Amino acid sequence: MSRPVLPALADYVADLEQIWASGILTNMGAFHQRLQAAVQHRVGIGQVTLWNNGTTALVAALAALDLRGEVVVTPFTFPATVQAIAALGLTPVFADVDPDSGTLCPSAVADRITTATSAILGTHVYGTFCDTDGLGRLAREHGLRVVYDGAHSFARRTPVFPAGPTSLGDVTMLSFHATKLFHAVEGGALITDDPELHERLTHYRNFGIRSEDVVSGTGLNGKMSEFHAAMGLRVLDLxxxxxxxxxxxxxxxxxxxxxxxxxxxxxxxxxxxxxxxxxxxxxxxxxxxxxxxxxxxxxxxxxxxxxxxxxxxxxxxxxxxxxxxxxxxxxxxxxxxxxxxxxxxxxxxxxxxxxxxxxxxxxxxxxxx
Structure with a gap:
């Protein structure tokens, strides 16, 4: 089906030698910081956090929004999209897709919204974006959050996402799994236009740790290692x-x-x-x-x-x-x-x-x- 893009082995070995010399293997080291900045530049909008994989990132995005009750979601997606909802004790409610694009259909979503609905979760299918304007209007009308599974979205030239108030929803997830055109072997990212949410995600990724003495709320271990970040940087060049x-x-x-x-x-x-x-x-x-x-x-x-x-x-x-x-x-x-x-x-x-x-x-x- 596919074959991962791989850099010259000697180039990656040179990066490994730098990592060995530094003694820093994870916890947002130099390679992590460089890749995060490079992804930020290519995305073109919002603020980026890197994660160890897309599923962890999606779970964190939903958790950071403090959702309750039901999430309207597309059935035409990878299982991880719906499993992330269920992992947090939320109820996935399926809505049909657009007949042309295969992405979540706003009119079908409207039919599924109830007083228990707290969010909409759409998937950008095969790189085709959801109707973010239509879903954004629904969210504003009903006071809902919008999250996008953008695992297929990074196979574009910069800027990856068009500028606009609805492009990212509240937050968009990217996957950097080895099956994707751009990969870091394993990895992912979250993008948001909300500075407060971005800060929360930054700490959520590292157990909620804000400083040596302060841990705030819940969190998990979602950090990308230096080895994966180094691969991502090399693949990004290609x-x-x-x-x-x-x-x-x-x-x-x-x-x-x-x-x-x-x-x-x-x-x-x-x-x-x-x-x-x-x-x-x-x-x-x-x-x-x-x-x-x-x-x-x-x-x-x-x-x-x-x-x-x-x-x-x-x-x-x-x-x-x-x-x-x-x-x-x-x-x-x-x-x-x-x-x-x-x-x-x-x-x-x-x-x-x-x-x-x-x-x-x-x-x-x-x-x-």
């Missing part, structure tokens, strides 16, 4: 070249699949090159997504049904009343397929994948006929 290479491959995918009925590229061929995702309309293609997934695997082409299953189908969340009727999200989950995409791929590999999809679809149509 990021724009990787984006250029992936964009070239994405254009080739789009060209190679342009004449395949029922198969459309919906992500990767645009501003974000985090993932290359196609959507399969079984009626037009002659094969459904799962059939294409199996057929490609038989040809040693690894694809991923992403996101599948829906979070609303995962126990114990599947028992919630809001999990029952989510037709748009269910269709996305049944039709989307992520294809291999990373800068180390040869263009000939893309051509072979496109040819395999074309052949599978044509065979299916002949069988249907």
């Amino acid at each position: 990021l724009d070249d990787e984006i250029d290479r992936r964009a070239e491959l994405a254009r080739r995918y789009a060209h190679g699949l342009r004449d395949v009925p029922g198969v459309s590229v919906i992500a990767g061929h645009g501003a974000s090159v985090q993932y290359l995702v196609v959507r399969v309309d079984a009626l037009s293609a002659g094969i459904d997504r799962d059939g294409l997934h199996r057929g490609l695997r038989e040809l040693n082409i690894v694809s991923r049904r992403y996101f599948h299953p829906l979070c609303s189908d995962i126990p114990p969340f599947s028992g919630h009343p809001s999990a029952g009727y989510l037709p748009v999200a269910r269709r996305f989950s049944a039709e989307c397929l992520a294809l291999p995409l990373h800068g180390g791929m040869d263009t000939e590999v893309v051509d072979r994948i496109c040819a395999a999809i074309t052949w599978q679809a044509a065979s299916g149509r002949r069988w249907v006929a």
